[in-house]
Amino acid sequence: MSIDQLLKEHAQTKSLVKGAHAFRQGDRDESLYVVQTGLLKAYYILPDGKESIKTFLKPGSMIGSLSANYNGGACTFNLVALQDARLSQLPFTVLLEGARKSHEIAREVIEFLLALYMKKEQREYELLSLPAAERYQRLCAEDPDLIEQVTQNDIALYLGITPVALSRIKKRLQLSEDGGHH
Amino acid sequence: MSIDQLLKEHAQTKSLVKGAHAFRQGDRDESLYVVQTGLLKAYYILPDGKESIKTFLKPGSMIGSLSANYNGGACTFNLVALQDARLSQLPFTVLLEGARKSHEIAREVIEFLLALYMKKEQREYELLSLPAAERYQRLCAEDPDLIEQVTQNDIALYLGITPVALSRIKKRLQLSEDGGHH
DNA sequence: AATGCGCATTAACCCGGGTTAAGAGGAGCG
DNA sequence: CGCTCCTCTTAACCCGGGTTAATGCGCATT
Numbered sequence: 001m002s003i004d005q006l007l008k009e010h011a012q013t014k015s016l017v018k019g020a021h022a023f024r025q026g027d028r029d030e031s032l033y034v035v036q037t038g039l040l041k042a043y044y045i046l047p048d049g050k051e052s053i054k055t056f057l058k059p060g061s062m063i064g065s066l067s068a069n070y071n072g073g074a075c076t077f078n079l080v081a082l083q084d085a086r087l088s089q090l091p092f093t094v095l096l097e098g099a100r101k102s103h104e105i106a107r108e109v110i111e112f113l114l115a116l117y118m119k120k121e122q123r124e125y126e127l128l129s130l131p132a133a134e135r136y137q138r139l140c141a142e143d144p145d146l147i148e149q150v151t152q153n154d155i156a157l158y159l160g161i162t163p164v165a166l167s168r169i170k171k172r173l174q175l176s177e178d179g180g181h182h
Numbered sequence: 183m184s185i186d187q188l189l190k191e192h193a194q195t196k197s198l199v200k201g202a203h204a205f206r207q208g209d210r211d212e213s214l215y216v217v218q219t220g221l222l223k224a225y226y227i228l229p230d231g232k233e234s235i236k237t238f239l240k241p242g243s244m245i246g247s248l249s250a251n252y253n254g255g256a257c258t259f260n261l262v263a264l265q266d267a268r269l270s271q272l273p274f275t276v277l278l279e280g281a282r283k284s285h286e287i288a289r290e291v292i293e294f295l296l297a298l299y300m301k302k303e304q305r306e307y308e309l310l311s312l313p314a315a316e317r318y319q320r321l322c323a324e325d326p327d328l329i330e331q332v333t334q335n336d337i338a339l340y341l342g343i344t345p346v347a348l349s350r351i352k353k354r355l356q357l358s359e360d361g362g363h364h
Numbered sequence: 365a366a367t368g369c370g371c372a373t374t375a376a377c378c379c380g381g382g383t384t385a386a387g388a389g390g391a392g393c394g
Numbered sequence: 395c396g397c398t399c400c401t402c403t404t405a406a407c408c409c410g411g412g413t414t415a416a417t418g419c420g421c422a423t424t
Contacts, residue, residue, distance in 0.1 A: 313410080314411075346411085346413080347410080347411050350410090351410095
């Protein structure tokens with residue numbers, strides 16, 4: 001028994017048109033989503049009304065508000081489609097029950113959480129130690145498609161800066177490229 | 183079978199005097215540590231030689247370099263005692279084997295990873311959205327003892343700023359306190 | 365008492381990013 | 395065609411934090 005099988009047997013399909021939300025901050029959506037097609041972003045609305053982007057999601061990504069489950073709270077972020085998207089939706093209860101019954105699923109869940117944690121740790125490291133310009137360059141290097149598909153506004157919010165600042169950074173980078181080679 | 187029992191049966195005790203390291207960046211230490219007594223910090227040395235503090239550890243905390251295990255890599259950070267400390271050391275292999283055999287342990291591991299992930303997510307949120315002054319105030323509110331026991335230098339490195347900046351922030355805060363009440 | 369060391373404070377200067385606002389280029393639509 | 399909306403760019407100004415360096419202070423050592 002694996003997570004894939006669980007999905008095949010118990011997941012519902014959820015289709016979203018561009019701009020539609022899967023769930024919003026404050027909702028009590030207790031499901032795991034797996035992206036089949038499309039592109040989405042998970043984002044916070046901060047107390048001061050500003051937006052901060054947690055992550056982008058491409059086909060194959062899984063997401064769900066863990067805190068909505070772990071301690072019975074509400075979703076802490078929003079999930080919206082940047083392009084038409086199709087998701088598989090699986091109640092967390094089904095997943096956790098699966099983990100109780102199957103070692104394989106438990107192992108997969110542990111694996112998944114480990115990977116998730118390490119990605120977050122990597123991001124924390126970058127936020128603490130790298131200037132915005134370098135964070136941008138790394139993002140470009142590691143996921144060039146994303147830069148194409150997402151507005152500069154959203155890239156900036158993901159990097160933790162404003163679109164204006166990102167525009168300046170891009171200019172500086174291309175200047176030092178042009179002037180740099182001798 | 184629980185993690186506590188595993189520890190009782192298989193863990194070794196490791197004692198550290200103030201300033202001694204449990205492991206260092208680059209080591210291949212594949213153990214889980216549980217703090218019994220003392221105070222420790224986990225920190226990175228950045229490429230430019232600067233230090234960045236990942237977390238402080240008080241009795242009851244667990245830690246270990248997940249990436250040293252998850253993908254057979256080396257430790258990505260250092261663990262050092264800020265005060266004399268006593269740790270329980272358990273090989274990860276024992277823990278993972280335990281999780282394979284016991285649902286209870288698997289559940290505890292999942293629980294632990296979930297909690298770990300949510301703490302990181304919280305920190306990411308704060309790094310992205312809060313100014314340094316507010317991050318400091320939150321830290322003071324949520325863990326006042328820590329502020330007492332740790333040098334201002336380390337507090338600053340944990341907050342992602344320099345000790346100089348933290349000193350300025352403290353001054354500003356106490357000014358706005360004194361001037362603030364009317 | 366004198367020396368040295370680590371830690372905290374303060375000041376002066378610089379720079380990156382935030383803020384606001386203006387303008388430029390496309391894309392869609394009447 | 396002109397209009398609007400959206401995205402990106404650029405400029406001007408401000409401010410927080412980094413950097414460096416000087417100073418002060420407690421504490422340990424001798």
